[in-house]
Amino acid sequence: MFKRYFSLGSSAALAASLLLSGVANADTEKLRERANQLFKPVPTAEEIIKERNLNADQIELGRMLFFEPRISKSHIITCNTCHSLGTGGADNVPTSIGHNWDAGPRNSPTVLNSVFNATQFWDGRAKDLQEQAEGPIQADVEMNATPKMVEEVLNSIPAYQELFAKAFADDKKPVTFKNATEAIGVFEKTLVTPNAPFDKFLKGEDALNDEEQKGLALFMDKGCTACHSGVNLGGQSFFKFGQVQAPDEKVRPASDKGLADLTGDANQEYFFRASPLRNIALTAPYFHSGVVWSLEEAIDIMAKAQLGQTLEKDEISAIAAFLHTLTGEQPKVEYPILPASTAKTPKPDSN
Numbered sequence: 174m175f176k177r178y179f180s181l182g183s184s185a186a187l188a189a190s191l192l193l194s195g196v197a198n199a200d201t202e203k204l205r206e207r208a209n210q211l212f213k214p215v216p217t218a219e220e221i222i223k224e225r226n227l228n229a230d231q232i233e234l235g236r237m238l239f240f241e242p243r244i245s246k247s248h249i250i251t252c253n254t255c256h257s258l259g260t261g262g263a264d265n266v267p268t269s270i271g272h273n274w275d276a277g278p279r280n281s282p283t284v285l286n287s288v289f290n291a292t293q294f295w296d297g298r299a300k301d302l303q304e305q306a307e308g309p310i311q312a313d314v315e316m317n318a319t320p321k322m323v324e325e326v327l328n329s330i331p332a333y334q335e336l337f338a339k340a341f342a343d344d345k346k347p348v349t350f351k352n353a354t355e356a357i358g359v360f361e362k363t364l365v366t367p368n369a370p371f372d373k374f375l376k377g378e379d380a381l382n383d384e385e386q387k388g389l390a391l392f393m394d395k396g397c398t399a400c401h402s403g404v405n406l407g408g409q410s411f412f413k414f415g416q417v418q419a420p421d422e423k424v425r426p427a428s429d430k431g432l433a434d435l436t437g438d439a440n441q442e443y444f445f446r447a448s449p450l451r452n453i454a455l456t457a458p459y460f461h462s463g464v465v466w467s468l469e470e471a472i473d474i475m476a477k478a479q480l481g482q483t484l485e486k487d488e489i490s491a492i493a494a495f496l497h498t499l500t501g502e503q504p505k506v507e508y509p510i511l512p513a514s515t516a517k518t519p520k521p522d523s524n
Contacts, residue, residue, distance in 0.1 A: 184288065193284070201379075208389060214375050214376060215368075227359055231340045232356075232477055233361050234359025234360075235361070236360045239361070243326045247522065250315065252284075252357060256284035262283035262285035262287075266278055272317035274312065277315060278429065282448070283447040284364055285364050285451065285503075286365050286455040289404045291410070293305035306361075324349060329517035331515070341363055363499075369451070369499050371498040372497050372501065386495075388490075388493065388494045392492055392495055395482060401447060401450050403451040405450070407450050409444070411445065411447070414479075417478060429462070453499060454496060468496060469490065472493060
């Protein structure tokens with residue numbers, strides 16, 4: 174009798190389990206369907222190269238220049254200094270340290286997946302990656318070089334002359350500052366992070382646990398997607414930081430007016446490009462001020478400042494769990510062996 178009762182009980186439990194599983198799967202599919210209307214998976218580097226018809230020689234030259242310290246005045250700083258490919262494409266300090274140990278005014282955005290951004294920089298002052306590369310090389314608080322100096326360095330090294338001639342074969346004068354930044358930009362277009370758990374979820378895989386799915390649902394239900402959607406979950410438009418409630422001045426310094434500093438339009442004060450959220454778990458500290466080190470604190474601040482909502486602790490934890498699923502496969506870039514300087518190469522200057 175006992176064995177028969179136990180058997181019936183097990184069957185009933187199994188049926189109940191299967192029923193609940195079916196309900197859960199239905200809920201997951203509805204969530205996946207909603208998510209696919211707002212987000213897209215990150216393509217692979219190979220897909221980007223093919224889709225955008227990127228030049229392999231320019232990619233290789235750009236890779237070398239990305240790690241080339243001699244295009245900085247001190248011969249110390251590289252693109253990778255502030256956009257370290259080993260630490261999420263950023264430098265993990267509040268604001269970047271540049272020439273003569275000067276600190277920059279804003280937190281360094283990640284270079285990873287930057288190809289998907291509509292514009293570059295927090296205030297969008299660069300229309301593309303090539304134009305973005307021009308800025309830090311010349312900024313006195315970053316690499317502090319000049320186009321002339323960069324060209325002198327590169328022209329003084331025969332190996333670079335050959336590489337530029339190959340990468341820009343149609344140019345009569347291939348070694349130029351413009352071509353150097355163009356190559357860096359082409360290389361940066363390949364720095365994508367596909368196959369994050371969230372990407373796999375969008376494609377139909379069972380890749381998010383219950384907590385992460387709860388966080389995704391909250392992310393959509395609370396209104397976060399008004400600013401953070403698309404492939405990069407942001408990086409497309411500008412919004413006032415403090416749309417509903419001004420954050421603490423430590424987080425939003427009064428001295429940095431964002432887009433208004435660029436345009437002179439007082440109506441655009443404290444407007445910044447919505448930060449892309451891909452790999453956000455790797456790129457603390459957060460915001461343009463770089464003063465918030467906790468992802469949970471950043472979520473709490475954004476909910477209050479942008480949405481006028483105070484989230485419960487478990488809601489914040491769930492959204493943070495979802496944001497962790499945006500960490501994709503990091504690009505495995507081999508550090509290049511750079512050609513040697515010559516007697517004609519300009520000497521470093523740390524002043």
